[in-house]
Amino acid sequence: MVIFIYDQTFEGLLSAIYDAYILKRFPDHLRGSGELAALAAPGAHQVETRPDKVERVFRSLCRKLTRQGLQQILMAWLSEETGSEDLLFRYLHKALDSGGRTEKDLGDPDVLAVWRLARKIGREAERYAGFVRFQKTGQGVYFAVIEPRHNLLPLLKRHFAGRLAGQAWAIYDTVRHYGVFWDKSGFRDFTVDEALLCDGGLRPDLLEEGERFLQRLWQSYFAACAVRERLNQRQQQRCMPRKYWKYLSEKQPVRPWTDL
Amino acid sequence: MNMITEKTLKKLQILGASAKYDVSCASSGVRREGWPGSLGSVSSWGVCHSFADDGRCISLLKVLLSNYCRYDCAYCLNRAGNDLPRAVFNPEELAGLTMEFYRRNYIEGLFLSSGVYRSPDDTMEGIVRTLRLLRGKYRFTGYIHAKCIPGASPELVLQAGSLADRLSVNVEIPSAVNLKKLAPDKDHQSIYAPMRLIRDKLAESPAGRGPAFAPAGQSTQLIIGASNENDQDVLRLSSLLYQRAGLKRVYYSGFIPVNAYDSRLPALSEPPLRRERRLYQADWLMRFYHFQVGEIVDDPHPQLDLDLDPKSAWALRHPEFFPLNPNRASYRELLRVPGLGPESAKRILAARRCRKLHPEHLAKLGVVMKRARFFLEESHSTDIHSLGPDKVRSLLLGEESGAAAPNPAWGRALQAPLMGFQRA
Ligand code: SF4
Numbered sequence: 216m217v218i219f220i221y222d223q224t225f226e227g228l229l230s231a232i233y234d235a236y237i238l239k240r241f242p243d244h245l246r247g248s249g250e251l252a253a254l255a256a257p258g259a260h261q262v263e264t265r266p267d268k269v270e271r272v273f274r275s276l277c278r279k280l281t282r283q284g285l286q287q288i289l290m291a292w293l294s295e296e297t298g299s300e301d302l303l304f305r306y307l308h309k310a311l312d313s314g315g316r317t318e319k320d321l322g323d324p325d326v327l328a329v330w331r332l333a334r335k336i337g338r339e340a341e342r343y344a345g346f347v348r349f350q351k352t353g354q355g356v357y358f359a360v361i362e363p364r365h366n367l368l369p370l371l372k373r374h375f376a377g378r379l380a381g382q383a384w385a386i387y388d389t390v391r392h393y394g395v396f397w398d399k400s401g402f403r404d405f406t407v408d409e410a411l412l413c414d415g416g417l418r419p420d421l422l423e424e425g426e427r428f429l430q431r432l433w434q435s436y437f438a439a440c441a442v443r444e445r446l447n448q449r450q451q452q453r454c455m456p457r458k459y460w461k462y463l464s465e466k467q468p469v470r471p472w473t474d475l
Numbered sequence: 476m477n478m479i480t481e482k483t484l485k486k487l488q489i490l491g492a493s494a495k496y497d498v499s500c501a502s503s504g505v506r507r508e509g510w511p512g513s514l515g516s517v518s519s520w521g522v523c524h525s526f527a528d529d530g531r532c533i534s535l536l537k538v539l540l541s542n543y544c545r546y547d548c549a550y551c552l553n554r555a556g557n558d559l560p561r562a563v564f565n566p567e568e569l570a571g572l573t574m575e576f577y578r579r580n581y582i583e584g585l586f587l588s589s590g591v592y593r594s595p596d597d598t599m600e601g602i603v604r605t606l607r608l609l610r611g612k613y614r615f616t617g618y619i620h621a622k623c624i625p626g627a628s629p630e631l632v633l634q635a636g637s638l639a640d641r642l643s644v645n646v647e648i649p650s651a652v653n654l655k656k657l658a659p660d661k662d663h664q665s666i667y668a669p670m671r672l673i674r675d676k677l678a679e680s681p682a683g684r685g686p687a688f689a690p691a692g693q694s695t696q697l698i699i700g701a702s703n704e705n706d707q708d709v710l711r712l713s714s715l716l717y718q719r720a721g722l723k724r725v726y727y728s729g730f731i732p733v734n735a736y737d738s739r740l741p742a743l744s745e746p747p748l749r750r751e752r753r754l755y756q757a758d759w760l761m762r763f764y765h766f767q768v769g770e771i772v773d774d775p776h777p778q779l780d781l782d783l784d785p786k787s788a789w790a791l792r793h794p795e796f797f798p799l800n801p802n803r804a805s806y807r808e809l810l811r812v813p814g815l816g817p818e819s820a821k822r823i824l825a826a827r828r829c830r831k832l833h834p835e836h837l838a839k840l841g842v843v844m845k846r847a848r849f850f851l852e853e854s855h856s857t858d859i860h861s862l863g864p865d866k867v868r869s870l871l872l873g874e875e876s877g878a879a880a881p882n883p884a885w886g887r888a889l890q891a892p893l894m895g896f897q898r899a
Contacts, residue, residue: 316828316829319825319826319828319829320826320829320830321822321825321826321836321839321840322826322829322830322832322836323829323830327839341522344518344522345522345523345524345525345534345580345583346524346525347580348579348580348581349578349579349580350579351578351579357578357579359580375580377508377516378514378515378516378617379514379578379580380513380514381513381514381614382514382578428479428484429575429576429579431484432479432483432484432487432572432575432576433576433579433581435484435487435488435491436487436488436491436536436576437525437527437533438488438528439487439488439489439491439492439495440491440492440494440495440527440533440537441495441527441528441529441531442495442496442527442529442531442731443529444731444745444746445529445530445531445731445746445748446528446529447528447529447530448528448530449530450526450529450530451526451527451528451529451530453530454523454526454530454532455525455526463525464579464581465525465581
């Protein structure tokens with residue numbers, strides 16, 4: 216069995232493709248250099264990630280895939296599902312060997328699987344684009360916490376930079392323990408002491424004074440706009456599953472806003 | 476903080492609750508990025524920010540500027556004759572509130588309507604002032620949907636259009652006679668005149684050139700079941716509105732019997748939600764599936780089948796059209812197959828150029844085979860001819876789908892930068 220060991224970056228994946236074509240040896244599995252399984256694979260090929268390899272493979276891919284196809288690969292990569300790196304390797308191999316129609320060939324199980332993965336993360340990202348809730352901190356930064364199944368920040372940061380360009384904001388992923396901070400001109404990654412978080416957001420003493428009243432306004436609007444004659448909480452839960460509620464201000468118990 | 480006080484809370488409760496019966500509230504149809512320093516972008520797909528207890532998507536902050544109204548429309552909670560708490564937003568207060576909500580990602584933008592408090596022009600002016608504050612003072616580049624108050628002067632309508640993404644004039648009651656009966660202060664003229672004005676203005680300013688006029692077009696709402704029009708009347712009107720008035724959307728709102736004391740209204744025990752849903756499905760058939768209104772409802776069948784979606788109902792009336800071969804049928808033909816939508820049809824067209832498709836492929840491409848199997852070749856011996864339309868109908872009834880509006884745009888809006896991903 217052929218095993219390649221790589222550094223688990225996207226650039227590493229492309230470098231692995233490059234090596235495979237040079238060596239004319241295609242791996243059955245990719246392993247991360249930090250994984251235990253990598254130790255147990257004597258004779259495995261060690262992939263060196265290098266910009267020239269990445270560049271070369273990326274350029275060939277651009278000839279074989281449309282923008283949408285490339286987008287799909289990136290999204291499938293961000294899904295972080297087990298086995299997705301092997302799947303993506305096979306897909307890229309097929310795409311490079313083909314006449315340029317691979318992404319349309321949904322009758323092929325690998326193509327179908329990549330498409331489905333991309334769709335899955337696309338749906339989660341779409342949900343979060345709506346469900347992210349910013350709280351204004353004492354320093355005037357709008358801060359939100361998310362707990363996504365997939366690695367959504369690379370997708371969400373673009374969305375919010377296009378939307379909330381004129382304010383400083385930060386989104387923190389509690390699953391992957393990193394966040395993205397937008398300072399009105401560029402991004403920075405950051406981490407926080409998670410003791411500062413509580414109830415799906417920041418600790419109340421870190422928030423700006425008027426913040427709780429704003430949340431109260433939103434809660435009131437949320438309650439007022441439901442049509443009683445049409446109550447349908449099953450539909451509500453289907454569209455907005457319970458796991459998101461912890462982070463949604465409108466779903467928190469109504470608290471007095473003056474007791475700060 | 477920009478005029479937001481404790482009084483705002485009370486107003487928001489009143490004016491949010493009084494706007495809730497207007498259903499035309501999706502943001503869609505345009506795409507716009509913000510620019511440095513601005514606040515707001517518009518996605519071509521409507522983002523849902525929350526879901527209310529009635530299961531409906533909350534996308535825009537939907538409020539009335541005022542729920543004082545001098546008119547007395549029978550179907551409306553805010554009519555002059557009703558005794559209920561009333562309030563008016565100050566434009567500055569409402570613009571500030573919209574911004575605060577937007578900054579926290581509670582909403583996609585603002586939907587602003589109003590009762591007619593002094594005169595149609597006074598009301599429309601209040602709406603325009605709010606919009607101007609948002610676009611000017613707050614540099615808000617997110618989505619705005621403004622309602623045109625029937626009877627407002629053309630200049631104000633045009634000003635609203637130069638600030639809003641979408642305008643709407645609500646028809647509410649489909650026929651002129653019934654409108655006169657239920658809303659004596661309004662007539663079709665006061666509704667269709669601004670609609671025509673907006674249409675002509677839109678035709679003048681093609682998207683992308685000059686300052687955009689209502690780039691997301693105009694929409695309207697029809698109340699269903701407050702008067703006696705049948706589905707054929709309703710859908711013919713919608714079809715005209717789409718074709719002649721160039722509307723982007725017609726919304727259907729199942730009548731909620733708010734003023735039970737008014738004898739001009741039918742006595743309904745509950746809102747006609749099923750009928751409303753069928754009308755939406757019929758509407759999609761006209762907009763996305765290339766159906767003509769006469770194929771959905773005709774003189775022998777003026778009402779939609781409440782038990783079956785209108786496409787299946789059409790398919791059962793036209794067995795001669797089937798079975799279709801998924802490897803050869805055209806896009807438009809595929810769209811006629813129950814269980815198949817625009818997205819799955821496009822996937823079939825792409826995938827079949829690479830290989831011959833079999834039923835197991837189709838299921839994976841998103842075709843609902845439980846419904847489609849009666850209408851496709853190669854679905855073994857279960858097609859509509861061997862079973863007969865009646866049998867197929869009873870089988871379909873068992874499979875009634877919960878299919879919602881097509882959402883063709885997943886992931887297209889959230890584009891990843893092309894490099895630099897690390898697994899966390
Ligand atoms: S004009 Fe509008 S707000 Fe006033 S009663 Fe009629 S429908 Fe209601």
